[in-house]
Amino acid sequence: MDMRWRRLAASPALFVLLVAPTLGRQEPLPPAEALVLDDFEEPGLGGRWEAFGELKASRVPVPEGSGGVEGVSGTALLVDGGPGASLRTRPIPDGPDLSRFDRAVVRVNARGASAEDPVVFEVHFYAAGRRAWRWRKVSLDRDGWQELRLPLAYFRPGGGTSPSWDEVDRLGFHLRTDAELVLDGLELVPGDSEDAAELSVDQLLRDAFGPEAETRVHRRGPFVVLTDSPDVPEAPLLDALEAMGRRTREEFPNLPEPTGPVWLLIFAEDDDYRAFWPRFARRFAGEMGPPGSGGFTALGIASASCLPDDPEAVRPVFVHEASHALMDRMLGVASEGNWLFEALGTRYQLDVSGQDLGPIVRQGLADPKARSPLEELLDGEPVPETRYWQVATVVDWLLDDPGRRAAFHLAVDAMRSRGSTDLRPLAPEFLGGDLDELEPEWLDWLRRSYGDDTP
Structure with a gap:
């Protein structure tokens, strides 16, 4: 029964x-x-x-x-x-x-x-x-x-x-x-709506900025930006988020549509950004310390603060963290610093910053101590910031060849079913070998792509 x-x-x-x-x-x-x-x-x-x-x-x-x-x-x-x-x-x-x-x-x-x-x-x-x-x-x-x-x-x-x-x-x-x-x-x-189980705009505004704050809400597509700063440039920011979402969809057409709003909190003051998360965690009967990084995403909510000297800037970290929140909503895997989320956040952040990744890549090729074995890096656990260049170029390599791209899409689908981005158990089935066997192919692709002759 x-x-x-x-x-x-x-x-x-x-x-x-x-x-x-x-x-x-x-x-x-x-x-x-x-x-x-x-x-x-x-x-x-x-x-x-x-x-x-x-x-x-x-x-x-x-x-x-x-x-x-x-x-x-x-x-x-x-x-x-x-x-x-x-x-x-x-x-x-x-x-x-x-x-x-x-x-x-x-x-x-x-x-x-x-x-x-x-x-x-x-x-x-x-x-x-x-x-x-x-x-x-x-x-x-x-x-x-x-x-x-x-x-x-x-x-x-x-x-x-x-x-x-x-x-x-x-x-x-x-x-x-x-x-x-x-x-x-x-x-x-x-509740009184079809999505009563999800946080509402009013709830999140109140939790993030307090009931008395002057706040603004900017929307486009799945992205919802909540801020207490009057200086956040609405159109340029939404353009950057929309471009990131469009590129995500082009590169991963297999992923479903976001299951809900993609939240981005932008605080006028950095101290308020860091004080928010411990307070918000208590709403979930949890505990955490202030984030140590310039941007942080958890519970499908991206966050960062304005630059004090240039509050109107569209910071690359806004796009990086919003990418994590988007993938949370599309892949159904939490943003916890795993390699796939950090790879995509880094790649899409570069579209805003215009930074040339070449010097970092060539340094990593020249010094084996500046990179980690893929078997260790792509395990679904948090990735150190010093290895963001590495996971970003792994995704570039996986998407570069049409056949490899199709196989990678199938692996990503399996990640959703498994609830983890750990690529180690999936690589033999979808990519044709263990990660330690595939690593030389990735390194050869890097040398060809970035003009390095390191043996």
Whole structure:
């Protein structure tokens, strides 16, 4: 028996909505009903849920006096497990598109939880057909029934992937600590637009610049630029972003259209740019330090600041970071400094900066210590900035020959399915050899292209 998706009539107590205008300025949707994922009243738990790791799950009666939490009654689910264990729903055929839902509601009693010994778990939404999910950490420091209202827009991508909400077909709970959880009344609350699960312009403006700031929004195609600087040149910046998007599409016609807006935040002050990310991470129940680089992209959002001496400049870093955000939306893989994203960002940044890569390439050819083995560099992990020239020229080489280009496109498609840009397992199948076997071909191409005679 597949997990039941049932609907409840709307009630004022149930609907505490995060209402904000959306990117597309859509007309509000008519009032909709909440979606009950499971209330555990029906038997057949094994047909709806599956457990992983050391975990026990069983239906138990809810005692009288549930603490006055609406949605807790009858029968609940007792989950008893340790760190690393998880429980998730089985894949749901023809499940609903979760894009229009605003938040998840979880009624939970974390037995024995205290401030000294909190119970910590993650709520996951898993994508269908590939290894991708979105998640949010929950930490409970008291026992007794509680109603958690978790905004879907503030669930972060997991496992290096960036799935869209219309891909999701499973809900799960992943334990970080020993836990004895009692769950009931798992629901999704609809929003007022078709993309209520995504951040809206107003939400991101407020998070980035505060409610009182004078802000501007510039749009073209999938690109949405949010800034508190009156000096950002709208037309030249959008021209540069549009050119980058057009070149991406020309070089990778196999990629799908972006699944949502491609955000670029431009801060008037560098200090505000660096202060934003730690604050924003807390909205996702996470932690991070200020970015150390001049541009940073995470969660599908690109960011940088204006030059203090030339605030009207279209900085190359704007295009570099926006390329990362675009690929996040097209490839469905998170921007975490991997070789493919840095290669494309560097290549498209050069269109703006006009920098000649030749001297750097020739230096790398002349000194083997100035380059890294491709087997190490193309593993999907973060690439050091000193190797951006190398990954950029690898992509140039892969795209230069029509046959190799077609094979590279197939490899990129496989990256999306795998949720990783690691080229090592894909190279033998799509490129005809291991990376250490292909490296001499790339080096020969570099010497021919850049006029170097290094043996």
